Structure formats: C-alpha cells, structure tokens
Amino acid sequence: MKRSKTMELGVGLFMLAGILGLLFLGLRVSGLTFSVPSDTFRLEANFANIGSLKPRARVTMAGVTVGRVTAIELDREWYDARVILELDAELEGQLSRDTTAAILTAGLLGEQYVGLTVGGDPEMLSDGDIIRDTQSALVLEELIQQFVSNMVSD
Amino acid sequence: MIGRILSLGRRGCDVLEALGRSGLFLAQSGVGIPSREGWYLWLRQMHFVGVLSLAIVLVSGLFIGMVLALQGYTILVDFGAEQALGQMVSLSLLRELSPVVAALLFAGRAGSALTAEIGLMKATEQLTSMEMIGVDPLRRVVAPRLWAGFVALPLLTVGFSVIGIYGGYLVGVEWLGVFEGSYWGNMQASVDFIEDVGNGMVKSLVFALVVTWIAVFQGYDLVPTSEGISRATTRTVVYSSLAVLGLDFVLTALMFGGFS
Numbered sequence: 001m002k003r004s005k006t007m008e009l010g011v012g013l014f015m016l017a018g019i020l021g022l023l024f025l026g027l028r029v030s031g032l033t034f035s036v037p038s039d040t041f042r043l044e045a046n047f048a049n050i051g052s053l054k055p056r057a058r059v060t061m062a063g064v065t066v067g068r069v070t071a072i073e074l075d076r077e078w079y080d081a082r083v084i085l086e087l088d089a090e091l092e093g094q095l096s097r098d099t100t101a102a103i104l105t106a107g108l109l110g111e112q113y114v115g116l117t118v119g120g121d122p123e124m125l126s127d128g129d130i131i132r133d134t135q136s137a138l139v140l141e142e143l144i145q146q147f148v149s150n151m152v153s154d
Numbered sequence: 155m156i157g158r159i160l161s162l163g164r165r166g167c168d169v170l171e172a173l174g175r176s177g178l179f180l181a182q183s184g185v186g187i188p189s190r191e192g193w194y195l196w197l198r199q200m201h202f203v204g205v206l207s208l209a210i211v212l213v214s215g216l217f218i219g220m221v222l223a224l225q226g227y228t229i230l231v232d233f234g235a236e237q238a239l240g241q242m243v244s245l246s247l248l249r250e251l252s253p254v255v256a257a258l259l260f261a262g263r264a265g266s267a268l269t270a271e272i273g274l275m276k277a278t279e280q281l282t283s284m285e286m287i288g289v290d291p292l293r294r295v296v297a298p299r300l301w302a303g304f305v306a307l308p309l310l311t312v313g314f315s316v317i318g319i320y321g322g323y324l325v326g327v328e329w330l331g332v333f334e335g336s337y338w339g340n341m342q343a344s345v346d347f348i349e350d351v352g353n354g355m356v357k358s359l360v361f362a363l364v365v366t367w368i369a370v371f372q373g374y375d376l377v378p379t380s381e382g383i384s385r386a387t388t389r390t391v392v393y394s395s396l397a398v399l400g401l402d403f404v405l406t407a408l409m410f411g412g413f414s
Contacts, residue, residue, distance in 0.1 A: 010205040011197055018309030021316040025351045029244050029319060031342030 039089035040067065041127040045101040050081045051112055051137025053103055058113040059085050066091060069114060085114060096121040102135035112137060176371045183296040183370075195298035203264040203299070204306030208313065210263055211256055215314035218251060219243060219321025227330050239332050240341035243322035244315075248345065248354045249410065252315040254402050257361035260307050261394035265369035268299050269390040272373030273383040281374075296370050303366030304359070311358040315351075353409045360401060365394045 026032045050072060059067040067087035075082040085101075098119030105112050116131075125131070226242045272295060275281050281291040319341075326332045345351070369390050376386035 007201045008197060011200045014200070014205045014208060014306075015309060018312050021309075021312035022351075022355075024316050025248070025312065026347050028338065029248070029315075029341055030345040030347040030351055032347050 040086040041089055041092045042070075043085045043087060043095075043125060043127075043129055043131055045083050045085060045114075045131040045134050046075055046078065047081045047083060047101075047103060047134050047136050049136040049139060050083060051103055051105075051139055053083065053112045053114070053137060057111065059087060059116065060113060061091075061116045061118075066116070083114070093124045093126055095125045097123040097125055097129075098133060099125060099131055100133040100135065101131045103137035105138065172375070175375065176367070179292070179296075179371055179374065180300075180367055183292040183300055192293070192298060195294070196301055199298045199302035200306055203260075203268070203302050204309060207260060207263045207306070207310060211259055211310045211314050212317050214255060214259055215252070215317040216321040218255060218314075219247065219318030220325045222246060222251075222318070223322035223325035223330070227326060227332070236326075236330075236332050237336035238340055239322070239326045240319075240337035240339075241344040243326070244319050244341045244345050245350060247315050247318045247322075248350045250402070250406070252311045252318065253354050253357040253361055254398060256311040256314045256358065257307060257365055257398045258395055260303075260310060260362075261365045261369070261391055261398065264303065264306075265365050265390050265394050266387045268303070268366070268369040269373040269376075269387050270383060272296070272299075272370060273376045273378070273386050276374065276376065277378040277380070277383060279378075296374060299370050300366050303369070304362045307362035307365065308355055308358045311354070315354070356409075357402065357405050360405065361398050364397050364401065368394045368397065 053069065053072065055069055055072055057069045058065050059069060067085055069083055070086045071084040073082050073084075074080075083101075095116070096119045098121040100117045100119065102115050102117070103112055104115045119133075222243050223239060226239055227236055230236045230238055230242065272281075275291075275295065281295065284291045284294060323337060327334045327337050372386040372390045372393070376382045
C-alpha cells in the first residue's frame with residue numbers, strides 16, 4: 001500500500017486543526033479556564049421573593065463578581081426562598097454580620113443577580129452563616145399594585 | 155384491493171429486510187481489529203472525505219456566520235441589545251447550525267461520492283473478486299470509509315463553528331461596530347462547554363454515523379447497473395438529509411427540551 005507524505009501531512013494537519021478548533025471553542029467561546037476551582041465558603045440568605053433568580057447566577061459586591069448562587073430551595077418553616085451562595089474563600093471572615101443581600105437586575109430586561117453590601121458590625125460572617133438583612137426582587141406586578149392602591153387612597 | 159394490500163405488505167417486508175441488512179452490515183464492518191494496512195486505508199479515506207471537504211465546509215461556515223451576524227444585528231438593534239450578538243451567533247452555530255449544515259454538506263460532498271465509488275466497485279464486480287481472493291470487502295473497502303466519515307465530520311463541524319463565529323466577528327465587530335469586548339464577553343458568559351459545545355459534538359457524532367452509514371450501505375446494496383448507481387446516489391443524499399433533519403429535532407428535544 002503506497003501512501004504519499006503529503007496525504008499524511010494533510011490528514012495530520014486536518015486533525016490538528018480540529019483539535020485546535022475545539023480548544024478555541026472551549027477557551028475563547030465558552031470561557032473555560034484551566035485554573036483549579038478556587039476555595040469557597042457558603043452563606044445562606046432567605047428572601048421573601050426571588051423573582052427569576054436562577055442557580056449559577058452571579059453574586060457581586062460593588063459590581064465585582066465574588067461568587068455564585070449554588071442552590072435555591074423553599075424554606076418549609078417560613079415559606080420563603082432559601083438561597084445558598086458560594087463566595088470566594090478570601091472573603092471569609094471579612095464580611096460583617098449585618099451585611100445585606102439584595103436581588104438586583106442587570107439593565108431593564110437583564111438577568112437577576114445577588115448584590116452584597118457590607119455593614120459596620122464588628123462581628124464577621126463565617127462559613128454556613130445566614131444573612132439576616134435581605135431585600136427581595138422587584139416584581140413588576142407588586143410595584144403596579146402598590147402604585148394603584150396609593151393612587152386610590154390619595 | 156387485495157393486490158394493493160399485497161403490494162403494501164411486500165414494500166413493508168422490503169423496508170424491514172433492508173433495515174436488517176444494513177444493521178448487520180454496520181456491525182460486520184464496524185468491528186474488527188484494524189491492521190497496519192487498515193490504518194493506511196483509513197488515512198487515505200480521511201484525506202478524501204475530511205481534508206478535501208474542508209474547503210466547502212469552511213467557506214459555508216464563514217458565510218453563515220456572517221449572515222447570522224448581519225440578520226441578528228438588524229433585529230437586535232431594535233431592542234438596543236446588539237451587545238448580545240456574540241451570544242446569538244455562537245449559540246445558534248454551536249447548538250444547531252454547525253452540526254446540521256456540516257452534516258448536510260458532508261452528505262452532498264462526501265456521502266454521494268462514497269456511494270458512487272462503492273457502487274461502481276460492485277457493478278464492475280471488484281467486490282466479488284475481492285471475496286474470491288479471500289479479502290473481506292467489508293473490512294477492506296467499507297470499514298475505512300465508515301470510520302473516516304465518523305471521525306471527519308465532527309472535526310469539520312468544529313471548523314464550521316470556529317470559522318462561523320469568526321465570520322460573525324468580522325461582520326458584527328469590524329463592519330457594524332459592535333463593541334469587541336461585549337461580543338466575546340457575552341459569548342463567554344452564556345456558552346457552557348458541556349451544555350452547548352459538548353451537545354453539539356454529540357449531535358455531530360450521531361449525524362456522522364448516520365450519514366456515512368447510509369452512504370456506504372446504499373453503495374454496497376445497490377442494483378449493479380448504471381441506473382442503479384444513479385438512483386443509489388440520489389437516495390444517499392435524500393435519505394441522509396432527511397435523517398439528519400429528523401434526528402436533529404429528536405436530539406434537540408432531548409438535549410435542550412428540558413425533559414430529563
């Protein structure tokens with residue numbers, strides 16, 4: 001069976017190009033990184049209404065992403081939403097106990113995310129603690145309802 | 155009336171028989187330890203179905219990416235959401251367009267050629283002669299082509315996606331003036347490697363198997379006349395395209411339809 005070097009070279013380059021393309025799709029298009037998942041710690045926050053917050057949503061502080069939402073479940077005791085946040089381990093012991101969590105919206109129609117704001121309490125939150133002071137998502141219908149009832153009472 | 159029912163039954167039996175033959179055919183030619191020579195045969199077919207299909211696939215990918223960006227831009231700009239262009243181009247390419255269009259092009263470019271080649275071998279009794287001298291034509295002729303198609307199409311699909319996204323970048327960023335950071339940034343934020351790239355690859359592997367299988371089986375199973383070859387070549391393209399589009403719906407429903 002004779003085979004030409006150019007054919008082998010062509011097939012080799014073709015397969016190499018395919019693998020490089022897959023790498024491009026991984027790194028440039030879907031933004032994978034080879035860094036090991038950094039250490040994280042867990043916080044919980046209960047919200048009266050989470051709007052359309054989803055797992056994997058961003059958790060930000062002053063607009064900087066510091067973690068993500070890992071799970072959302074119904075708290076059967078209080079019948080509100082328990083949101084579990086995973087934050088960078090660097091922040092462990094750095095957030096004061098009266099840190100507030102709010103569900104914010106990126107732009108007018110954008111996705112929802114959690115924004116944290118630190119308070120002034122000298123005690124700090126640690127792994128597994130619960131954020132007490134939370135602010136629910138803005139639900140348009142409730143907003144309109146409030147507006148209408150204010151109009152009526154005026 | 156009875157005659158109609160009879161002919162319907164005969165057609166049904168024919169279809170079932172063909173399906174059974176093609177299943178046996180796939181099993182017999184797919185398995186078996188590749189010899190050193192089989193490797194060279196495979197290489198030769200990779201060159202034919204893969205490297206030589208590269209040009210048509212890449213050019214189509216470039217133009218489809220460019221058209222997607224152009225059409226997407228004119229719609230998105232109405233909502234002030236032209237920043238989401240990268241996301242739209244990459245997701246539609248990775249999930250849907252690359253696997254399907256690459257498979258359709260592959261069926262037309264390589265599948266029909268495989269059918270015609272094997273069909274002519276059968277019509278000129280080369281396959282029978284191989285059997286006479288103790289060479290299994292399934293392993294010698296069919297298996298390398300089957301494996302080459304199975305490997306080549308996913309690679310072509312990757313090329314299609316990459317060049318399509320680059321084409322979208324050319325039109326969206328370089329021509330229409332979408333901010334470059336938001337083109338790549340929104341893309342990276344919304345594309346998930348396993349969910350989108352991985353599922354696209356799974357689709358492509360399925361299409362590769364189906365298209366190559368149909369092509370080589372039609373070639374192997376045809377009526378060995380010149381008319382038979384032309385019919386089989388047509389059937390290859392028609393059946394492969396229908397199978398790809400039909401399977402694409404099923405796979406999309408399974409992967410992205412939320413049934414799990």
